[in-house]
Amino acid sequence: MDLELTADQRDVAEAFARVFARDSSAERVRAAEASGFDPALWKALAGMGAVGLTVPAGAGGSGGGFVELALVAEAAGRRLACVPLVEAAVAARLLADAGVADVAAEAAGGERVVVFAARPAVAGVARLVPAGAVADAVLALDGDDLVLAAGAPGQPVRDLGFQAAADRPLRGDGVESRVVASGAEAGELWTRSRDRWRLATAAACAGMAAEALDVAVRYAAQREQFGVPIGSFQALQQPLADAAMAADGAVLVAREAAWRHDNGLDSWPAAAAVAFAHAAESAVRCAELCLHVHGGYGYTLEYDAQLYLRRAKATRLGAGDPDLLWEQIGATAIGKGAP
Amino acid sequence: MDLELTADQRDVAEAFARVFARDSSAERVRAAEASGFDPALWKALAGMGAVGLTVPAGAGGSGGGFVELALVAEAAGRRLACVPLVEAAVAARLLADAGVADVAAEAAGGERVVVFAARPAVAGVARLVPAGAVADAVLALDGDDLVLAAGAPGQPVRDLGFQAAADRPLRGDGVESRVVASGAEAGELWTRSRDRWRLATAAACAGMAAEALDVAVRYAAQREQFGVPIGSFQALQQPLADAAMAADGAVLVAREAAWRHDNGLDSWPAAAAVAFAHAAESAVRCAELCLHVHGGYGYTLEYDAQLYLRRAKATRLGAGDPDLLWEQIGATAIGKGAP
Amino acid sequence: MDFSLDERAEAFRAEVREFLRAHLTDEVRARVAASGTYHDAEFHRAVADRGWIGAAWPVEDGGQGRDRADMDILYEEMAAAGAPVEGLSVTLIIAETIRRAGTPAQKERILRPVREGRLLLSLGYTEPDAGSDLAAARTRAVRDGDGWRIDGQKNFTTHAHEADYVFLLARTDPQAAKHAGLTMFLVPTSAPGFSYAPVHTLSGERTNITYYSGVRVGDDARVGAEGQGWEIVSLALAFERGGEFAAQLRRLVHATVGWAHAAGRTEDTRLLRRLGRVVAATEVSRLLGARATWLRSTAMAGAVEGAMAKVYATEALLRGSGELLDATGADGLLGPDSPGAAADGELQHLYREAQISTLYGGTSEVLRGVVAERRLGLPRSRRR
C-alpha cells in the first residue's frame, strides 16, 4: 500500500488546484452563482483535457483513469467549481464506451456540453439535471433506452446548489433524440456510468468536506471570544475533530473506489456506493459545522460557509433520498452472504 | 397549566420513593439480579396498593389514575426495581375493564402475579415476557383472542435487563387458558392496554434517564483528572447538558401522556407512543453517557452504570424495533392530515 | 399537576388563529418574502389594533393584564403560521425592559407608541469582534456636554432600516472591568451620524450592520445608570423566550404532512420514521417551553429551563429539517420561488433558517454550558 500520489498524479492534482484557485475563486463562484455555470472555467478545463480525461486517446480523450478524474473532482469540490465536470466526463466516457464516436469526441473536447443524468428519467423527462440549463445535450435512461437528447437548454431554476439544474425532456418538440443503447445493454451502460458518477462525485464531496473544514479551522484559530481563540474551546474542538475524521475518511474512500475501478476490481461499484454515501454526508456535516463555527457571520451571504452548505446538501439530494443508498449498501453486504 | 404535583400526588411520589430507596437499593437490586425478581419488594408494593392502583375501588383496587401509576413507575425506574409493576398494574386494570372480577381482584392485590405482554403472541407463545419466569399468569393477545394463561412460570433466561423474562405458551400442557375477549373487543382492550403500558413504561424510562444522569453528574462533579473535576470539561458538559434536556423532556412527556389519559383526551394514545419512544431513547442515551463518564469503572460490574444501561436498552428492545414506533408516530401525524 | 391551558387561554388561541386567517394574507406573505424582513407594518398595526402588543402588561401600563402564557400562545401561533413577528418580538423585549428599568419620561415616550404599533425598536448588542461575547462591546459612548457622543459599529441590527430606535450597548468606561464599563442607550435612528448597510442571509432574511459616527444623544437616551449596561442586557435577555422554536417544529411537521399527501408519500416508511422523530421532538420542545413559561409565571425563575427549551428545539429543528429535506430527494433542490418545489419550498426554507436558530439568542454551546453549571451544578468550565 502506498497512499502517496505518483509523480503524474501529483502533477494532475497540482495543475488543477492552480486552475481552480485562479478560475474558481470565491469571486468567480459568486459571479457564476446566479446562472450556476462559469463558461470561462469550462473552457479552461476543456482546454486542459479534463472533460475527456477518461476517454481513450483514440476517441478524442486523454486516456486517463478515474483516479485522475477523482483528483480533479476533489480539487473542483474544494473550490465549488460552477461546471458540470463529473457529469460531462462520465457522459463522454459513456459515449465512447457505447461507440458513439462523433459525439464522444465533441463531448470529450468540451465543444459540446453533454451531461449524464444520474437519476433515470420519469415520464420522458430527466428532472433537475445539473447543468441542464446550459447543456447542449443530456444522456439519460428512459425506461429501457439510454437516450442522448440534444436540444435547447432547459428552463433554469434557482436550485439550492447553484448547479444550473433544469428539467430536460428526452423527446418532443425541438429535441433531437438518439437511442444510444437499449435493453440490457442500456441498463448495464447506465449503471456503470451511474457508479462512475458516484465515485467521482464522492471525490468532489470529499473536496468540499475538506475545504469546509479548513475554512472552519482557520476561522476558529483566529476568531477570539472571551479573550481566547474559539478554537481552544473543547465545545468546538470536539466536533471539529470528528469532522476531520469524516473528511479524511471521505478522501480515502473516494480515492480508493477510483483506484479499484481503474484496477478492474469487481468490488468497485460497491466501493463507489460507500464512497458517495459517506462523502456526501461528510460534506454536509462539515459545511453545517463550518457555518456554525462562524456564528452569525456564517449565515450571511458574504461568507463562504453558506455556499459550501448549499452545494453539499444539493449534491447529496441530487442523488435522491440518501436512505435508499444506505439500504442498497446494506443489501449488497447481505447479498454477498456471510463474509 | 400547573406542573406542580398536587398534595396527594406528592404524597404518592414521596411514599414510593422512600419504599424504593429502602427496598430497591443497589444491594437489593444486585441480590435480585440473577432471578430478575425481588419477592419482598413485590410484597411491599402490593401491600401499598401499587399493583391495583388504577383498578376501581369496587374491583379490588385503589381507584387511582395513570398519573399516580406514572409517578410510581418513575420512582421504580430510578431504582431499577426488580418487579413487573407496570405489566401487572396494566393487566389488573385490563381484567377489571373486561369484567373478569375474580382474577382482577387477586391480580390487583398482588396475591397472584399476572402480567400483561406488550407484544402479541406468535404461534401461541408470548415470547420473552418480562416477569414471565415468575408470573402466575400472563395476559396476551393470541390472534383474535385476548387470553389469560395461567400455569407454571416459564424457563428463565439471562435477559439483558434482568427482568425475569421468559417465554410463556398460551395453550397446551399445564397451561390453563381463558379467553378474556375476542375479535374487535379483544383488539380494543389489548391496544388500550398496550398504550397504557407504553405511557407507564415511558415514566419508568424517564426515571431511569433522570437517575442515570444524576449518577453521572455526581461522579463528574467529584472525580478529578488533570487537577480539576472532569465535570468542568466542556467535552463532558456539552453531552451532559443535552442529556439533561432529553431526561427532563422524558419526565414531561410521560407525565403529560398519563394526564391526557386520565382526563379522557382522545390524544392520549398518540401521546403515549411519543412518550415511550422518546423516554426509552433518552434512558439508553443517559445510561450510555453515565457509563462513559465513569471511564473504565463504568464498565465494571461493581458500578451501577452498567445496570442502568442494561435495563434501559432491554426496556426499549422489549417493545420491538424502535423504528417501527417512530414510523407509527409519523403515520399518526400524517393520518390526521395537515394539522 | 395540570397540563391544560385554561378555557380563557384556549379561547385566546382560537382568536389568534382566526386573526391570522384574516390578516396573514398571501399579500403579506409575498411582501415579507420580497423584503426579507420579518416585519410588516400593516400586519403589525393589525396586531396592535387588537391590543396584543404589550397585552401582558398591567392595565395601568396600558396593557390588558393577560398572562404570559397568552403571549406565548400569541407568538407560538404566529410562528407556526409563519407570520412576520420578529419586529414585534424584538420591540417587546426592549419595551418590557424600559417598562421595568426606564425613567418615567422614557416610558411615556416609548410604551404607548409601541402598544399602538407605531414604534419599532431594534437590538444593538453584538459587534464584529464580539459575537457571543456581548460584554466585549467596543462601541464607545463618551460624555459630551450634557449628553453623549457615540462612535462604533453594531452587527445584526435586524430591522434597523425601518426601526425608530436602536437599543444600544456601549462602552462608557474603558478603564473599568469588562462587564462594569458598559451603559445602555436608546438611540434614535433619525440621529445624524447614524447609518446602516443591509446584510443578506442564507434564508433570504435581511439584517443590517449599523454605524455610529459621532452620534449625539441626550442623557435621557441612557437606559439604567451609567456602568449598568450589563445588568440591563441581562434583564432584557431574560425576556427572550423559547416558545417560537417548538412552533417552528410545528411548521416543519405541517409542511411535511402537507407534502406527503400532495406527493403521495403517506406510506413511505423512510419519511414516516423521520417525521415521527420530528413529531416527538416537537412535543418535547413544546413541554420544555411550557415548563419555562410556567416557572416564570410562578416566579420560580425559569431562565435555565428556557435555555434548555431553546437548545433542544433548535437542535431538533436543524437535524429534523435536514432529514426531512433528505426525504424529498431531488425535489428538495427547489426553493419557494420555483414551481414544482417539494412542499412549495418550505422544507428547504426551514432547513436554511434552522442554521441560524442554534446561534442567535445564545449559541447551543454557550447555553449548554449554562445548563451544565446552573441546572446540573457542575463546576464552571474555563470559558473565559
Place this chain on the structure above:
Amino acid sequence: MDFSLDERAEAFRAEVREFLRAHLTDEVRARVAASGTYHDAEFHRAVADRGWIGAAWPVEDGGQGRDRADMDILYEEMAAAGAPVEGLSVTLIIAETIRRAGTPAQKERILRPVREGRLLLSLGYTEPDAGSDLAAARTRAVRDGDGWRIDGQKNFTTHAHEADYVFLLARTDPQAAKHAGLTMFLVPTSAPGFSYAPVHTLSGERTNITYYSGVRVGDDARVGAEGQGWEIVSLALAFERGGEFAAQLRRLVHATVGWAHAAGRTEDTRLLRRLGRVVAATEVSRLLGARATWLRSTAMAGAVEGAMAKVYATEALLRGSGELLDATGADGLLGPDSPGAAADGELQHLYREAQISTLYGGTSEVLRGVVAERRLGLPRSRRR
C-alpha cells in the same frame, strides 16, 4: 497511489485465516467465554509456534523481519474472528518497548520467551485516582538498598492473574514535577507482596486490580532511567494501534449478515439502512487505520492518524452495535448463553463490548483533543 496490499501480504492474510480455521476451535472459544480472559495459553502458543509473536522484529532480534502491515493483518484477522488476542497484543506492546529501551539483560530475559509464547506481560499504568491522567500515578517506588520497594495499587491490570510481569509506572520522586517524577518497572508477579483481585465487566471480560505491598525488586527491574517513566509510557503508547477496531466493525457486519439470513430479514429495509451505515463506517475505519499504518511504515509518524482511526471506528462501533441490536427487537434481549438469541447473542455481546472501546487506550474526548491540536493545529484547550 496504490491501495493494494502486495501479494506477499495477501498470502499472509490467507495463512492467518487458515490458521484461525485450524486453531480457533469451539473449545478455545468456550474456554475464553468461561474465563472472561481474552487470552488462551494453548492458542497463544500455537501463534508462537508460527513465529508470529514478534514477527515484525528484525531477524537478529529473533523476529521474521515482517512489515508492520503484516502485524496489522494478523491482529485484524484475529479480531474479526473474535480470537483471544488481547494478552498477545499487550505483551507485544511491552516487549517492543523493552526491545527499544531495555537493557541487554532485560532483552535477554524477555524477548525470547515472549517470542516462544512462554511469557505473558500486563500493563500497570492507571490507578484508582488517575484514570486517563496516567501521569498522576501515585504508586510509590522507593530506593531500598540496591533495589526498590514498591507500594501502591493499579487498576485494570488485565491478565495480571496469569501474567509473568506487570509493566508498572511508579512515582520515584514525589517532589519533582508531575511528569518528571515517574519511573517504569517490570515487576514479577511472583514477587512477595504482589496480589490481585478480579474485576468483572459488562462484557464478561475479566480484568484485575493489583496491589503492591512492600514489593521488592532489583534495580534490573527498572526500564529506562530513573525519572524517565513518562518517556517510556509515551514510547509504549505509540505502539498501540487502531486496526483492531475496524476489525470489530467487520465482526459486527458479519454477525448481522448471518442473522439476517437466519432470521429471514434480508429484505427488511430498516435493517438494511442501519447495516449500510455500518458497512460504510467499516470501510472508512479500515482506510483510516491503513493510512496510520502506512504512515508509520514510511516513518511519517502516524500517531495522530492512529488516534483518528481509533476514535472513528470505536464511535461507529458504539453507535452501530446499538442500532443493529435495535433492529433485532426483543430477540436482542438474549445473550450468547441463551438458545434462540439473535445472532447467537453476538450483537448483544458486541454492544456490551463497544461501551469500553471509546474509553480505553485514550477516551474519545482526550483523543479528539489530540486531533484538534495536532492535526488541525488549533490552540491547546485548557485541559489541565
